[in-house]
Amino acid sequence: MSANKESWGSRVGLILAMAGNAVGLGNFLRFPVQAVQNGGGAFIIPYLICFLVMGIPLLWIEWSMGRFGGKFGHHSTPFIVDTMGKNRLWKYIGVFGIWTNIAVAAYYCYIESWTLSYVFHSIIGTFSGMDQEAVSNFFGEYTSLGTSTLGIPYEPIVFYVLCLLLNTWILSQGLSSGVERVAKIGMPLLILFGLFLAFKGVTITAGVNGAINDSSVGLNFLWTPNFDQLWSPTVWLAAAGQIFFTLSVGMGTVHCYASYVRSKDDIALNAMSAGWMNEFVEVVLGGAILIPISIGYLGIDRVTEMVQSGGLGLAFRSLPYLFYQWGDLLGAISGVMWFGLLFFAGITSSLAMGTPWIGFLQDEFNWERRSAAWSFGLFVFLLGMPTVLFFKYGVFDEYDYWAGTVSLVVFALFESILFAWVFGMDRGWREIISGADINVPGIYKFIIKFITPLLLLWVFLGSLFTPKGGDWGAAMSGTWVLDNSSIINKLKNIDLKEKLAAATDPGAIEQLQETLFFVNASRILLLAVWLCLALLVYIAYKKRVREGRI
Amino acid sequence: MNTSALIVMLTTIALVTFLMIYFFMKVINTPPRPEPDSYTENDDEVGRQVPNR
Numbered sequence: 378m379s380a381n382k383e384s385w386g387s388r389v390g391l392i393l394a395m396a397g398n399a400v401g402l403g404n405f406l407r408f409p410v411q412a413v414q415n416g417g418g419a420f421i422i423p424y425l426i427c428f429l430v431m432g433i434p435l436l437w438i439e440w441s442m443g444r445f446g447g448k449f450g451h452h453s454t455p456f457i458v459d460t461m462g463k464n465r466l467w468k469y470i471g472v473f474g475i476w477t478n479i480a481v482a483a484y485y486c487y488i489e490s491w492t493l494s495y496v497f498h499s500i501i502g503t504f505s506g507m508d509q510e511a512v513s514n515f516f517g518e519y520t521s522l523g524t525s526t527l528g529i530p531y532e533p534i535v536f537y538v539l540c541l542l543l544n545t546w547i548l549s550q551g552l553s554s555g556v557e558r559v560a561k562i563g564m565p566l567l568i569l570f571g572l573f574l575a576f577k578g579v580t581i582t583a584g585v586n587g588a589i590n591d592s593s594v595g596l597n598f599l600w601t602p603n604f605d606q607l608w609s610p611t612v613w614l615a616a617a618g619q620i621f622f623t624l625s626v627g628m629g630t631v632h633c634y635a636s637y638v639r640s641k642d643d644i645a646l647n648a649m650s651a652g653w654m655n656e657f658v659e660v661v662l663g664g665a666i667l668i669p670i671s672i673g674y675l676g677i678d679r680v681t682e683m684v685q686s687g688g689l690g691l692a693f694r695s696l697p698y699l700f701y702q703w704g705d706l707l708g709a710i711s712g713v714m715w716f717g718l719l720f721f722a723g724i725t726s727s728l729a730m731g732t733p734w735i736g737f738l739q740d741e742f743n744w745e746r747r748s749a750a751w752s753f754g755l756f757v758f759l760l761g762m763p764t765v766l767f768f769k770y771g772v773f774d775e776y777d778y779w780a781g782t783v784s785l786v787v788f789a790l791f792e793s794i795l796f797a798w799v800f801g802m803d804r805g806w807r808e809i810i811s812g813a814d815i816n817v818p819g820i821y822k823f824i825i826k827f828i829t830p831l832l833l834l835w836v837f838l839g840s841l842f843t844p845k846g847g848d849w850g851a852a853m854s855g856t857w858v859l860d861n862s863s864i865i866n867k868l869k870n871i872d873l874k875e876k877l878a879a880a881t882d883p884g885a886i887e888q889l890q891e892t893l894f895f896v897n898a899s900r901i902l903l904l905a906v907w908l909c910l911a912l913l914v915y916i917a918y919k920k921r922v923r924e925g926r927i
Numbered sequence: 928m929n930t931s932a933l934i935v936m937l938t939t940i941a942l943v944t945f946l947m948i949y950f951f952m953k954v955i956n957t958p959p960r961p962e963p964d965s966y967t968e969n970d971d972e973v974g975r976q977v978p979n980r
Binding site: 384 | 929931955960
């Protein structure tokens with residue numbers, strides 16, 4: 378018998394936990410940057426279309442799969458997918474639903490620990506009186522494990538361990554007493570902090586407190602539609618990619634949370650409620666903070682340059698300084714709110730990442746919740762330390778790329794095919810509408826069967842064979858040169874090898890050679906973890922056969 | 928703000944906010960199913976131990 382006797386405390390708690398799982402750092406840091414880089418206001422059109430034809434179907438698919446697996450006592454993807462397809466190999470596809478979470482948690486908890494540390498530094502006034510360069514250097518020093526500002530040796534590691542301990546402790550408290558309780562506190566606070574900062578973001582006036590632009594300049598920059606870009610496959614690919622990251626689909630967390638819902642209870646409305654809550658946080662709050670505030674104080678040119686390397690730089694290198702333009706007290710409060718908001722966004726997601734592993738150990742090996750939670754903490758710590766110690770060698774980025782990007786698309790593609798074509802659309806549809814508190818539009822039967830898998834296939838192939846510079850026109854006309862960001866060229870380390878060939882400075886050559894080594898080593902490590910998990914699934918399967926459960 | 932940016936922004940914000948509130952209110956206002964359901968906090972509520980008529 379499984380040791381898993383968990384359940385949710387309330388329906389609102391489940392929805393907040395599911396929304397918390399989806400709402401992450403990407404809502405505030407990735408979405409606005411993607412929008413700016415892909416047509417401004419016109420990005421929202423492919424983004425919302427992808428949400429309707431890919432995001433919502435995937436949410437329904439994953440909620441249904443989870444609840445269906447839960448009926449048989451499965452709370453992690455290997456055996457959830459195993460119940461849906463006759464082929465014995467399906468459970469190894471389900472390994473992605475545990476592997477992704479452990480690998481992503483390993484580096485995600487590290488960023489989460491930065492936010493915790495920055496909350497602390499905002500409270501004690503570390504950034505007060507610093508100029509922008511000093512705030513930026515603080516971040517550089519921090520991530521390279523440089524001089525500690527608190528006198529604590531290896532401050533980032535201390536915060537990382539603290540963050541992991543906190544996650545593990547909450548997970549050990551159980552689903553309703555731990556995860557759900559945090560979501561019930563964290564999500565309302567996140568929205569409250571977000572509303573405050575969004576209000577500040579849209580009320581900046583040029584010439585006041587050192588602002589060089591009105592908020593309207595930043596909002597124009599973000600929302601002015603460039604409709605020409607609507608015809609670019611790159612923009613559609615970016616929109617589809619953003620839907621993945623923002624909804625946390627293709628990870629196995631939604632399946633796990635939904636597996637604790639009974640078969641007579643609704644999932645269709647729950648999925649819509651959690652999904653639209655995530656969209657609200659991303660589009661309404663996420664769009665009103667980072668870009669308007671940054672452009673208000675730094676100007677368009679500077680921000681355009683900074684967003685090339687993503688939103689992390691703006692969030693950690695610039696905003697702590699910009700907040701202090703509002704005065705010492707408001708600067709400190711805003712810092713606490715901004716990093717507090719990111720922390721809540723992060724922890725509600727990282728807690729979700731712990732539950733599939735815990736569910737797997739409880740179901741298959743009869744582990745107690747507490748032991749399973751601590752094993753998760755230890756696993757993540759061991760896998761995460763390379764991202765902390767070798768951050769500057771790109772280990773962090775490798776984890777993010779393979780576990781946090783490619784793996785999501787691969788697993789989502791397989792699960793959509795499994796659900797619509799192997800399990801069968803008629804049975805799948807019955808699962809979606811069973812106990813539903815809303816009328817699910819019939820058109821979704823067609824969308825889930827054809828459009829969603831095809832879109833996912835297109836996203837996967839588009840990432841595998843991305844043409845140089847995203848120039849699909851040239852690629853279609855016969856000169857298909859792969860971009861260095863394509864999966865194939867990434868795998869071959871073409872970008873690094875080109876830089877190495879062009880480098881002349883011995884120091885730079887050495888750094889690139891070391892980076893190449895660490896990049897390959899991280900891939901081997903991630904592959905080894907996947908194989909170990911697959912072996913555990915095999916052992917669990919054999920155990921089930923011995924016990925007559927299969 | 929320029930007109931096109933303002934239209935896109937306000938339309939998007941209104942749509943997303945409305946749908947978020949609409950679905951959340953629907954969750955709040957939908958009566959729970961009779962026990963046993965998926966949620967433990969309402970297990971002891973009077974009148975929920977027998978199916979609703």
